[in-house]
Amino acid sequence: MQARIYDAIVIGAGGMGSATAYHLAKSGADVLVLEQFQRGHTFGSSHGETRIIRFFYDKPFYTELMKTAYSEWRDLESASGKQLLFITGSINIGESGNQYVTSVRQSLDAAGVESEWWDAKQLAKQFSQFRVSNDMDILWQKDTGFLYASECVLTYLQVAEKHGVDVREEMPVTRIDWQSDIPIAHTEDVQFCGRKIIVTAGAWTSSLLKELNLPLTVTKQQVCYYKPSDIAMFEPERFPIFTEITSENEFMYGMPFFGKNGVKVARHGMGQTVSPNTCNRAPDSDYIQRMDTYLRERVPELGNTVDTEVCLYTETPDEDFIIDAHPLCPNLLIAAGFSGHGFKFCSLVGRIMSELALTGETTFDISPFRINRSYSV
Ligand SMILES: Cc1cc2nc3c(=O)[nH]c(=O)nc-3n(C[C@H](O)[C@H](O)[C@H](O)COP(=O)(O)OP(=O)(O)OC[C@H]3O[C@@H](n4cnc5c(N)ncnc54)[C@H](O)[C@@H]3O)c2cc1C
Numbered sequence: 561m562q563a564r565i566y567d568a569i570v571i572g573a574g575g576m577g578s579a580t581a582y583h584l585a586k587s588g589a590d591v592l593v594l595e596q597f598q599r600g601h602t603f604g605s606s607h608g609e610t611r612i613i614r615f616f617y618d619k620p621f622y623t624e625l626m627k628t629a630y631s632e633w634r635d636l637e638s639a640s641g642k643q644l645l646f647i648t649g650s651i652n653i654g655e656s657g658n659q660y661v662t663s664v665r666q667s668l669d670a671a672g673v674e675s676e677w678w679d680a681k682q683l684a685k686q687f688s689q690f691r692v693s694n695d696m697d698i699l700w701q702k703d704t705g706f707l708y709a710s711e712c713v714l715t716y717l718q719v720a721e722k723h724g725v726d727v728r729e730e731m732p733v734t735r736i737d738w739q740s741d742i743p744i745a746h747t748e749d750v751q752f753c754g755r756k757i758i759v760t761a762g763a764w765t766s767s768l769l770k771e772l773n774l775p776l777t778v779t780k781q782q783v784c785y786y787k788p789s790d791i792a793m794f795e796p797e798r799f800p801i802f803t804e805i806t807s808e809n810e811f812m813y814g815m816p817f818f819g820k821n822g823v824k825v826a827r828h829g830m831g832q833t834v835s836p837n838t839c840n841r842a843p844d845s846d847y848i849q850r851m852d853t854y855l856r857e858r859v860p861e862l863g864n865t866v867d868t869e870v871c872l873y874t875e876t877p878d879e880d881f882i883i884d885a886h887p888l889c890p891n892l893l894i895a896a897g898f899s900g901h902g903f904k905f906c907s908l909v910g911r912i913m914s915e916l917a918l919t920g921e922t923t924f925d926i927s928p929f930r931i932n933r934s935y936s937v
Pocket of ligand 1: 571572573574575576577594595596597603604605606607610611612613731732733734760761762763764765768781782783826870871872873895896898899900901902903904905
């Protein structure tokens with residue numbers, strides 16, 4: 561009997577893989593998804609209730625791509641009948657003349673996305689929860705919000721399955737044979753053939769594609785949750801997304817009270833290098849202390865950390881994604897290295913991967929994400 565050949569096999573059912581499966585299936589492809597754990601697991605990068613979605617970036621190509629990413633999230637909401645995207649607006653805080661906030665403003669202007677400079681008085685009028693000094697730069701952007709992240713992943717898989725996608729859980733791929741015309745994904749007991757294989761394996765990408773020696777570093781990241789006594793003051797209607805570059809050059813961010821965990825505040829990056837298989841997922845007390853100290857000054861009503869969560873970043877040296885074909889095999893596609901800011905792009909990356917798999921090209925500019933770039937910072 562001849563082996564079944566899928567149009568596409570997606571390895572990994574996190575944010576990127578689930579969105580890719582949906583877009584492929586919507587285009588009529590015959591798709592298999594192989595996931596090493598159960599859907600919705602907490603060992604990778606896409607779990608937890610919230611992820612920020614924003615236009616603001618200091619690199620203009622991301623701001624441009626976000627225009628389609630937003631509309632693709634709305635498409636998922638229409639396809640599923642669920643609200644997954646919540647708009648709150650955002651404030652970027654930085655010391656006066658801060659390079660990052662200035663570049664963000666320039667990117668937004670270049671893309672025709674409105675933003676406004678506020679002073680401390682205006683901030684106090686709109687959001688009295690914050691304490692900032694008069695000399696700080698504050699940039700307001702009204703379209704920022706958050707995605708109900710864990711639900712987005714489950715929803716992509718559900719709608720993909722409605723379109724006929726076969727999702728197999730607890731099916732780790734041990735090896736990919738890409739030397740033949742039809743690549744093969746090997747699991748412990750079974751082999752699957754696909755005209756295209758798409759690797760969306762997050763922190764496990766390097767171990768699956770050892771021969772490429774990809775410049776990926778996996779780091780442990782932690783987030784802290786807060787339960788203020790006046791919860792209503794921190795609900796999405798009354799509290800925005802905020803980010804801040806501190807005087808110690810830390811990138812702090814926070815978001816409103818949502819779901820069962822509360823207000824989420826974290827420091828982007830600066831995590832310890834780990835292996836995804838052996839990472840100690842216990843909370844780190846120094847980190848909690850730093851976040852609590854920071855908030856005592858900036859948003860004192862939040863109090864102290866009541867809960868934490870650990871998640872993994874898969875970072876490239878320049879913090880830009882890798883979206884490309886394997887240099888030696890055009891039928892093996894890779895989406896990786898989302899460097900702690902990829903979730904908002906899942907909706908677009910899914911579409912791009914589907915276009916690349918089904919037509920060999922994409923209508924979006926993915927030149928910054930080439931696998932063989934210099935990665936210079
Ligand atoms: C704390 C934290 C906060 C973040 N905040 C934001 C934010 O506010 N906004 C934003 O845009 N982004 C944010 N991100 C980044 C974003 O969440 C990630 O970029 C994104 O989730 C990456 O998705 P992924 O599909 O590549 O990885 P994952 O979700 O980890 O998915 C990879 C999947 O592949 C599976 N897999 C791996 N190897 C195999 C194999 N051999 N066989 C079968 N399956 C396999 C894994 O089990 C996993 O399910 C944050 C990340 C973290 C950790």
